[in-house]
Amino acid sequence: MADRKNKIITIVAPSGAGKTSVTNHLLQSFPDQLAFSISCATRKPRNYEKDNVDYYFISVNEFEKKIDNEEFIEWEMVYEGKYYGTLKSEVERIWQQNKSPLLDIDVKGGINVQQLYPYNSLSLFIEPPSIDELERRLKARGTETEASLMARINKASYELSFKQQFDHIILNDDLQRACTEARDIVAKFLFSDK
């Protein structure tokens, strides 16, 4: 059996591109091989989100202490005043279960993780069909204010310009097809001896 101890998978996409759906599909497809890496975040939980499941929701103060203590493998202020970061202890916890962490992080974080683990990481960029479609999906989701919607749309255009830096680009014009494509790529990576 391939040693999963050091493998790490990142899924990167602009907000609203379908990243969560693809992530959940992968977690369900490989329950014995993958575990979701729970990030720390300083934004408020959405009403369907659970602390310690979707994120470790912490205060800005606590987050900054963790930065000072070098507890993160990567962190970013993804939106104005909102920190997000991947804890070293989280990745270690998952490796100790002999599973591979699946990171749902932003583009800069994804690039940082690839640089940290150039030989044992796999990165997938989920591309939305268009910015207009992205805006439509975000509005339909109904989780954003007008200002945070605009922030996400602006950031999405910027993030799209980095897509070539990732191992695979998966166009999400059809969620079912995008999920299957992601699953095939991840299976190859997980079950190879690389």
Ligand code: 5GP
């Ligand atoms: P949301 O607020 O929609 O949950 O996430 C906003 C963005 O932050 C998404 O692109 C998400 O992938 C990213 N993100 C979540 N956790 C982390 C993390 O630990 N590090 C980085 N760099 N980005 C993260």
